Amino acid sequence: MRRYGKHTDEDDIRTRPNRKGNRPRTRIRPKHEDAAEGMVLTVDRGRLTCLVEDRTVMAMKARELGRKAAVVGDRVALVGDLSGAKDTLARIVRIEERTSVLRRTADDDDPFERVVVANADQLAIVTALADPEPRPRLIDRCLVAAFDGGLTPLLVMTKSDLAPPDQLLELYGALDIPYVVTSREELENGDAADRVREHLDGRVTAFVGHSGVGKTTLVNALVPEERRRTTGHVNAVTGRGRHTTTSALALPLSSAADGWVVDTPGVRSFGLAHIDPSRVIHAFPDLEPGTAGCPRACSHDEKDCALDAWVAEGHADPARLYSLRRLLATRERREGD
Secondary structure, eight states, X not given: OOOOGGGOOGGXXXXXXXXXXXXXXXXXXXXXXXXXXXEEEEEETTEEEEEETTEEEEEEEOGGGTTOOOOTTOEEEEEEOOSOOTTOOEEEEEEOOOSOEEEEEXXXXXXXXXXXXXXXXXXXXXXXXXXXXXXXXXXXHHHHHHHHHTOEEEEEEEOTTTSOSHHHHHHHGGGTOOEEEOOHHHHHHSHHHHHHHTTTTTSEEEEEOOTTSSHHHHHHHXXXXXXXXXXXXXXXXXXXXXXXXXXXXXXXXXXXXOOEEEEOOOOSOOBOTTOOHHHHGGGOTTTGGGGGGSOTTOOSSSTTOTHHHHHHTTSSOHHHHHHHHHHHHTTTSOTTO
């Protein structure tokens, strides 16, 4: 007869048989206090290329991390073989807290958000002024994702020899976004890279843009040697003789400029299903105090929104409120509308 309470002894404790014996299970995980610090440079089919000190190390995520995924830009802790030698593999045992995240969904109806880049300081939105035509709605969506994720936007306009930038500059003037205007000739001879590089020093900058705008050409011009070296390393690991921007890739700037460039895959759309208006307003410090009188869960575009009175009283420029509402409205409209 099985006994309970204070009269139980070791004979009353049930054990679960298994192949390795009946060792007691524990929830205590190793702290890995001696783990090395690294940065994720790229991710390819479960294998992560990480920078550890001055060498690249191939790694995989430890099972103890569960479903938590590491992405390009993540600061991680690694154990195991950290030599970086061929056919060696380390383990990522910890993902450090992120300072920023660039996220997107496949479309506005997709509840599953994807973190594209972690810990970036800046988002460079590359758009052509012609051939292909600018897509302001896509630019708006990238801006919303940047503001939501804690990144500072930078607008890079290419092909100014085909069309002037005036219309786009007027559209985004109230947002005070830093920008660079370049031509096709400057993109080809390297002058564009020199002008863009002035905005990258000391920062981690993610580059986004749709096909044909010159994003990859610009990134290659910014880090030509590193692109070839890193591409060769990735190809040696995968065994494939090609390299396209199918996943994000972090590349260090030259020694003359201390910073990182993150090349991301070309985007056809930028879903914003995950965006919370309360986070976007943080990018408008002149308007944010005016939200104190807003109703709960205010969309900032309704009749009871306190921002109308705040602006009417002269606390902020009406153009700023218009820009905020235009950006937030992109969550409700598809990019092609």
